[in-house]
Amino acid sequence: MRDGPDISAIAALIGDPGRANMLSALMDGRALTAGELAGVAGVSLPTASGHLSRMVGAGLLVVAAQGRHRYYRLAGEDVxxxxxxxxxxxxxxxxxxxxxxxxxxxxxxxxxxxxxxxxxxxxxxxxxxxxxxxxxxxxxxxxxxxxxxxxxxxxxxxxxxxxxxxxxxxxxxxxxxxxxxxxxxxxxxxxxxxxxxxxxxxxxxxxxxxxxxxxxxxxxxxxxxxxxxxxxx
Known part of the structure; x- marks a missing residue:
C-alpha cells in the first residue's frame, strides 16, 4: 500500500492457516502454552514456537512466563x-x-x-x-x-x-x-x-x-x- 499503514505484514501473519487457528483459539481471552497452541494448529512444537515468536514480535500476542511455562494471549481487544x-x-x-x-x-x-x-x-x-x-x-x-x-x-x-x-x-x-x-x-x-x-x-x-x-x-x-x-x- 502506498498510503496509510502497511497492512501486508500483519495480513500475512494472520493469513497462515496454522497461525489463524492459534489466534482463533485465543479469542476467548485465555492464555495458552506453546504446546497447547501447537495442538490447535496441528504443527510440531518447534514450528509453533516459530509462529508464536513472529506474532509476539508483530504485536499480535503477548507472552508471560509462569514457572516452567510461557503463556500466550492476544495482545488486546483491538486484535x-x-x-x-x-x-x-x-x-x-x-x-x-x-x-x-x-x-x-x-x-x-x-x-x-x-x-x-x-x-x-x-x-x-x-x-x-x-x-x-x-x-x-x-x-x-x-x-x-x-x-x-x-x-x-x-x-x-x-x-x-x-x-x-x-x-x-x-x-x-x-x-x-x-x-x-x-x-x-x-x-x-x-x-x-x-x-x-x-x-x-x-x-x-x-x-x-x-x-x-x-x-x-x-x-x-x-x-x-x-x-x-x-x-x-
Missing part, C-alpha cells in the same frame, strides 16, 4: 476485534470451513469474543439495550445513559470496571449474525454477569457459551425485544 471482523468478512463471502459440527451451531448462539459475549444472544442484548435507550451514540461514541446505568445496576451487573474509563463500550461486528454486539468494559461486565448469575456456562476448552433453559428465560425477560411483545399478543 480480537480485527479477527472478528475478518471472520465476518469470510462468512459473508462464503469462505466457511468444509466440515461443520454441533459446536458450530452452538458458537452461533453464544460464544466468547475475547472478553465479551458474541453470537445471537449477544446481538439480542445489544438490540434490547439500544431499544430502551440504555446505550446510545453520544459525542464520544457509544455511551451508557443514566437510565441504562440504573437498569444494569438494578439487574446486578457489576459496573465498577466502567469507572474512570473514557470508552466504556463499543460496537463489535458479529461474524455469525453480521450485526453488532457490545464490546468494551461493559461487554466484559455483561459476560461476567451472565456466567456469575448461572444463566450460562463455558463449554470445555472451546469459545462456546451454553445458556441453560432458565438462563434463556431470564435473558428474554431482562432483555426483551419488540418482536417478543408482539408474539404474546
Amino acid at each position: 480480537a476485534a480485527a479477527l472478528e471482523s475478518l471472520m465476518s468478512l469470510a462468512e459473508a463471502r462464503g469462505h466457511r470451513r468444509v466440515r461443520t459440527g454441533p459446536r458450530d451451531a452452538a458458537m452461533r448462539e453464544a460464544r466468547s469474543c475475547y472478553r465479551h459475549l458474541a453470537g445471537a444472544h449477544a446481538v439480542r442484548i445489544y438490540d434490547s439495550l439500544r431499544a430502551r435507550g440504555a446505550v446510545a451514540v453520544g459525542v464520544s461514541g457509544l455511551e451508557v445513559s443514566s437510565e441504562g446505568r440504573r437498569f444494569l445496576d438494578g439487574l446486578g451487573v457489576d459496573l465498577s470496571g466502567l469507572a474512570g474509563r473514557r470508552v466504556v463500550c463499543r460496537e463489535c461486528l458479529d461474524w455469525s449474525e453480521r450485526r453488532m454486539h457490545l464490546a468494551g468494559p461493559l461487554g466484559t461486565a455483561l459476560l461476567d454477569y451472565v456466567l456469575a448469575s448461572g444463566w450460562a456456562e463455558r463449554v470445555g476448552d472451546s469459545r462456546v457459551i451454553r445458556f441453560r433453559p432458565r438462563g434463556l428465560k431470564a435473558l428474554e425477560a431482562a432483555f426483551p425485544l419488540d418482536k417478543d411483545a408482539s408474539a404474546t399478543v
